[in-house]
Amino acid sequence: MSEDQNTISNGEQPKKAFLHGLLDNYFLMLVLGLVVYALSYCIWGVIEILGTQPIPDEIKQTLLNP
Amino acid sequence: MFRTCDITGFKVCLASQKLIRINAVFAVVSLLIAVLGAILLVFTRWQEVHLLSSPWYYRILTLHGLNALIFWIVFFEIAGLYFGSTVVLNTRFCSPLLGWVSFILMAGGFIMVDVMVLQGKADVLMTSYVPLKAHPLYYLGIILFAVGALLGVGLFFGNLVKAKREGNVGESLPLFTFGLMAAAIIAVMTLLSGAVVYVPTFLWSLGLIESVDSAWYRLIWWGLGHSSQQINVAAMIAIWYLTASLTVGGNSVNEKVSRIAFLLYVLFICIASAHHLLVDPAVSSTWKVWNTSYAMYLAVLASMIHAFAVPATIESAQRRKGYTNGLFEWFARAPWGNPAFSSVFLAIIGFGFIGGITGVIYGMEQTNIIVHNTMAIVGHFKGTVVLGTTLTFMGITYYIIPLIFRKKIVAFKLAKIQPWLFFFGIAILSVSMIALGMFGVPRRHWDITFSGAIFSHDFNPVIGIFWVLMVLGGVVAFLGALIWLLIVVISVFFGPAVNGPEDFQLSIAEPAPQADHGHKFIAPGTLVASLIFMAALLIFFFLNWKWLSAIWEIQ
Numbered sequence: 001m002s003e004d005q006n007t008i009s010n011g012e013q014p015k016k017a018f019l020h021g022l023l024d025n026y027f028l029m030l031v032l033g034l035v036v037y038a039l040s041y042c043i044w045g046v047i048e049i050l051g052t053q054p055i056p057d058e059i060k061q062t063l064l065n066p
Numbered sequence: 067m068f069r070t071c072d073i074t075g076f077k078v079c080l081a082s083q084k085l086i087r088i089n090a091v092f093a094v095v096s097l098l099i100a101v102l103g104a105i106l107l108v109f110t111r112w113q114e115v116h117l118l119s120s121p122w123y124y125r126i127l128t129l130h131g132l133n134a135l136i137f138w139i140v141f142f143e144i145a146g147l148y149f150g151s152t153v154v155l156n157t158r159f160c161s162p163l164l165g166w167v168s169f170i171l172m173a174g175g176f177i178m179v180d181v182m183v184l185q186g187k188a189d190v191l192m193t194s195y196v197p198l199k200a201h202p203l204y205y206l207g208i209i210l211f212a213v214g215a216l217l218g219v220g221l222f223f224g225n226l227v228k229a230k231r232e233g234n235v236g237e238s239l240p241l242f243t244f245g246l247m248a249a250a251i252i253a254v255m256t257l258l259s260g261a262v263v264y265v266p267t268f269l270w271s272l273g274l275i276e277s278v279d280s281a282w283y284r285l286i287w288w289g290l291g292h293s294s295q296q297i298n299v300a301a302m303i304a305i306w307y308l309t310a311s312l313t314v315g316g317n318s319v320n321e322k323v324s325r326i327a328f329l330l331y332v333l334f335i336c337i338a339s340a341h342h343l344l345v346d347p348a349v350s351s352t353w354k355v356w357n358t359s360y361a362m363y364l365a366v367l368a369s370m371i372h373a374f375a376v377p378a379t380i381e382s383a384q385r386r387k388g389y390t391n392g393l394f395e396w397f398a399r400a401p402w403g404n405p406a407f408s409s410v411f412l413a414i415i416g417f418g419f420i421g422g423i424t425g426v427i428y429g430m431e432q433t434n435i436i437v438h439n440t441m442a443i444v445g446h447f448k449g450t451v452v453l454g455t456t457l458t459f460m461g462i463t464y465y466i467i468p469l470i471f472r473k474k475i476v477a478f479k480l481a482k483i484q485p486w487l488f489f490f491g492i493a494i495l496s497v498s499m500i501a502l503g504m505f506g507v508p509r510r511h512w513d514i515t516f517s518g519a520i521f522s523h524d525f526n527p528v529i530g531i532f533w534v535l536m537v538l539g540g541v542v543a544f545l546g547a548l549i550w551l552l553i554v555v556i557s558v559f560f561g562p563a564v565n566g567p568e569d570f571q572l573s574i575a576e577p578a579p580q581a582d583h584g585h586k587f588i589a590p591g592t593l594v595a596s597l598i599f600m601a602a603l604l605i606f607f608f609l610n611w612k613w614l615s616a617i618w619e620i621q
Contacts, residue, residue, distance in 0.1 A: 023244075
């Protein structure tokens with residue numbers, strides 16, 4: 001994107017590129033980091049665990065009372 | 067209240083200085099406990115000596131893990147966060163009272179945990195996997211420590227807001243503080259995971275809830291256990307950039323790219339916690355592969371960027387000062403007599419060649435199976451956390467002693483040798499452990515002879531030499547750590563005061579002059595070193611797949 005396109009209509013304040021804006025906004029970085037971690041690792045992981053079949057009762061009893 | 071540093075010119079907030087000092091002191095105490103534990107463990111794992119009894123082995127292993135991987139680094143990082151958000155930004159501490167509340171919570175938690183472990187009421191190892199149960203005060207101690215650290219991280223952000231409001235910082239933070247900010251964000255994710263997992267576990271230990279699901283516990287616990295080491299990585303790399311600036315006057319060869327690399331850490335490094343669950347039956351291969359490769363490799367890319375950018379920054383600055391002969395004159399003429407520089411450069415080498423290469427390979431689901439739960443994993447994180455983070459933190463302490471504690475470094479000649487001793491000790495220890503793991507020697511195991519067991523296992527006799535090397539490396543590293551601890555403690559509490567720049571034994575380099583490189587590549591030596599690194603990665607990659615095919619023959 002050229003510098004002209006980055007300038008808002010009154011021509012005074014240059015508009016920040018998205019990436020530049022993100023790098024200067026640590027609270028946005030915090031939120032994005034939390035979202036990626038929560039979705040990719042925690043929530044997906046918990047869904048996987050909830051979907052795990054419980055151990056069949058007869059096997060459980062065999063293990064508990066060998 | 068400020069004082070103006072007569073060496074750096076920084077305005078140092080006195081309230082912040084006190085908090086930096088006290089957190090740094092507790093970091094050193096934690097490291098002392100960790101180091102004493104480490105040498106006992108080395109002589110216990112070596113079956114020829116087998117120093118500790120079985121209960122004491124697991125007790126000291128718990129103590130060592132918590133102090134080395136949590137208390138030492140988090141205390142130090144909190145000190146670093148306060149330094150980076152106040153001293154570097156010429157800003158007052160936003161709330162000294164809350165800073166002390168944070169410290170008291172952390173110190174109280176630290177003492178509570180260590181006392182419980184030493185009393186034998188928490189022989190649960192650092193992971194404390196349920197249904198292993200410790201005394202409730204153990205869990206409470208960890209919760210207090212985590213809450214205190216989280217408060218400290220919050221104060222770091224408060225300081226940043228204050229610095230911006232007071233106009234002490236422009237639109238962008240200095241790169242060092244930016245790196246610490248990435249570490250602070252990772253710390254938030256880490257400490258929240260700790261709170262989520264330890265609060266119910268604490269209630270369970272009190273008998274208030276019936277059980278804690280073990281699969282859920284493992285998932286969330288590693289969000290704490292592994293991510294806490296990623297706080298280290300971001301903080302350590304921030305210090306690498308700072309040291310390049312302090313010692314040779316270098317600024318990042320491309321600051322924007324370095325910042326993007328920190329952003330990649332923030333977004334993707336915490337999901338690497340999945341490495342620890344690669345053989346866990348409760349999560350699918352899709353989850354494992356996504357979280358340990360496809361997405362996580364963006365964080366690996368970030369590490370590769372930093373691993374190139376920091377030496378390139380040093381090389382570029384050195385070349386601009388006139389060290390332009392051949393590929394490596396800049397390297398030979400670097401300020402090796404400055405223990406902070408040598409510590410950081412050795413940390414870069416150790417972290418990349420030992421910690422980084424093994425991390426990428428052992429993080430893959432396929433090759434991980436060769437070494438999962440073996441000594442090789444311990445060897446890997448000795449390469450990252452000890453050779454990388456601990457050596458870096460040791461190095462920057464040589465600046466903290468005169469600049470923050472206002473004391474001269476005692477036995478300065480010894481301080482110049484110390485990083486080398488520690489580096490070679492840990493490197494030998496780490497490589498030996500990796501070799502032992504490749505031969506199937508398990509980690510966290512008191513007796514690999516299985517004496518008295520109903521089954522036996524014969525290891526390849528060649529492991530004998532690696533045990534001896536491991537002990538040798540452990541002893542050398544112990545001496546290196548002990549020298550550092552003595553230098554720090556004697557300097558801080560009994561050393562002569564720094565009364566002015568004439569007492570400053572290190573140096574703060576002027577910014578390297580600007581130079582027109584024309585079309586020349588600014589860091590050819592670093593490029594060659596990077597190619598050597600890539601060749602080493604490929605060789606080790608190939609060897610591990612070959613090893614895997616030999617173990618699991620498919621016909």
